[in-house]
Amino acid sequence: MPKKLWNKVTKALAVKQEAEAAHDPLHVATAALMIQVSVTHDDFSEDEKVSVLACIEEHFELETSQARSVFERALEHHDEAADLYSFTRPIMAVLEYEQQVEIVRLLYRVAFADHHLEHFEEHIITRIASLLGVGPHDRVRVKQEVRDEIEGAAGTA
16 A cells, blocks of 8 residues: 555544544543533633543543543533533443542542642532442542542652
8 A cells, every 4th residue: 555545544544533532422421520620610720621631541541632532522512511410321321330430530630630629629529429329438538549649749749
């Protein structure tokens, strides 16, 4: 296959992979929940945006461009959504309990992106965890683990 044609094919496949990732209901719902945590206090900081993108990329093992597509799609869905249930429902449909706990872990990572957990962020994470069926014991444990992880990283930097 000529190189020029091969480049067109690989570019088309990359666009297709980005589109598929951006339309995966689990990816979009999880990202929308992370965005919800970030905008709760009316200041979607650059640190939080970077954290959301990094969490999407890491957690779902996506390329940076795919993570950006998911992020943009989640922003659209976030703006259109009437309630949190529209985001937690697809997650509950496909994930086991431990995976749902990991979603809560992602939410805390985003909330702690600025090294401070706002009261409103804590409240929304508690509501989301409840909708996901994650119990208070596991939610508090995960919060402390993320806090320790963030403080440990800040101490070594």
